[in-house]
Amino acid sequence: xxxxxxxxxxxxxxxxxxxxxxxxxxxxxxxxxxxxxxxxxxxxxxxxxxxxxxxxxxxxxxxxxxxxxxxxxxxxxxxxxxxxxxxxxxxxxxxxxxxxxxxxxxxxxxxxxxxxxxxxxxxxxxxxxxxxxxxxxxxxxxxxxxxxxxxxxxxxxxxxxxxxxxxxxxxxxxxxxxxxxxxxxxxxxxxxxxxxxxxxxxxxxxxxxxxxxxxxxxxxxxxxxxxxxxxxxxxxxxxxxxxxxxxxxxxxxxxxxxxxxxxxxxxxxxxxxxxxxxxxxxxxxxxxxxxxxxx
Numbered sequence: 001x002x003x004x005x006x007x008x009x010x011x012x013x014x015x016x017x018x019x020x021x022x023x024x025x026x027x028x029x030x031x032x033x034x035x036x037x038x039x040x041x042x043x044x045x046x047x048x049x050x051x052x053x054x055x056x057x058x059x060x061x062x063x064x065x066x067x068x069x070x071x072x073x074x075x076x077x078x079x080x081x082x083x084x085x086x087x088x089x090x091x092x093x094x095x096x097x098x099x100x101x102x103x104x105x106x107x108x109x110x111x112x113x114x115x116x117x118x119x120x121x122x123x124x125x126x127x128x129x130x131x132x133x134x135x136x137x138x139x140x141x142x143x144x145x146x147x148x149x150x151x152x153x154x155x156x157x158x159x160x161x162x163x164x165x166x167x168x169x170x171x172x173x174x175x176x177x178x179x180x181x182x183x184x185x186x187x188x189x190x191x192x193x194x195x196x197x198x199x200x201x202x203x204x205x206x207x208x209x210x211x212x213x214x215x216x217x218x219x220x221x222x223x224x225x226x227x228x229x230x231x232x233x234x235x236x237x238x239x240x241x242x243x244x245x246x247x248x249x250x251x252x253x254x255x256x257x258x259x260x261x262x263x264x265x266x267x268x269x270x271x272x273x274x275x276x277x278x279x280x281x282x283x284x285x286x287x288x289x290x291x292x293x294x295x
Contacts, residue, residue, distance in 0.1 A: 081110040085120055092123065097130035118162035118171035125153035125177060143192045147185055154181045 088103035104124035112120065132146045163169035163178035 081107040081112045081116070081120065084110065085123070088123060088127070092127055092130065097127045100127040101131070117160060118174050121156050121160070121162050122171070122174050122177055125156045125181070128153040128156070129181070140192060140195060143188050143195070147188050150181050150185050150188070154178055154185075
């Protein structure tokens with residue numbers, strides 16, 4: 001009987017302990033949920049206050065992105081895209097379009113509520129366009145590069161229907177930007193065609209100038225050849241004249257030599273004839289010679 005009472009007492013005690021355990025678990029769970037809710041509320045409040053502070057500084061023209069960047073690098077939920085979006089805006093306003101592009105692209109990888117993605121895409125397209133130096137498009141390669149960037153920005157707006165080719169995109173700002181991009185692309189293509197036409201005209205003019213120079217050079221060479229040929233003919237003529245004169249001189253000298261030889265021969269013949277005539281006088285000749293008379 002006593003044992004039964006003890007057993008009954010243990011049963012009652014066990015039931016009380018079990019009830020206490022259930023109560024403790026429920027209380028602990030409720031406390032944990034309350035703590036989690038409080039932590040979430042604190043985080044959301046801190047996130048909200050941080051965002052409001054950033055936006056207030058942003059509105060005052062102070063685009064300091066340090067706090068927002070730390071949020072991007074640590075806790076990105078909930079609405080983690082907001083931090084990346086804000087940092088992208090900050091970099092965009094300071095002219096750092098490359099960093100702005102990077103953060104806008106990162107924001108698109110996060111969970112974005114419906115109706116907010118187009119805002120990110122518009123700013124991403126603008127950050128791409130901001131990297132184009134429209135005043136420095138000096139060569140065709142520069143123009144082609146600018147067109148490629150504009151087409152990339154255009155595709156960013158078309159991807160989820162923020163803008164369309166039919167002009168019925170569900171975001172008016174994105175549609176307007178897309179239309180402006182199309183106009184700029186057309187303008188650059190016309191400039192490219194004009195520059196190409198001007199380059200072709202310059203090439204044609206240069207080819208014509210080269211041809212004219214070649215024709216002038218050929219004409220000059222022909223004149224030089226003619227002059228050279230004329231000079232050669234004149235030189236040949238003078239040479240032939242000199243040769244003819246030299247031959248005449250030699251012929252005249254030969255004639256003079258022959259005439260002189262002929263005169264010498266005749267003189268010798270006369271002398272010989274005179275000598276023979278003196279010998280025929282006999283003694284008279286000797287006497288005369290003896291007397292020293294000269295005939």
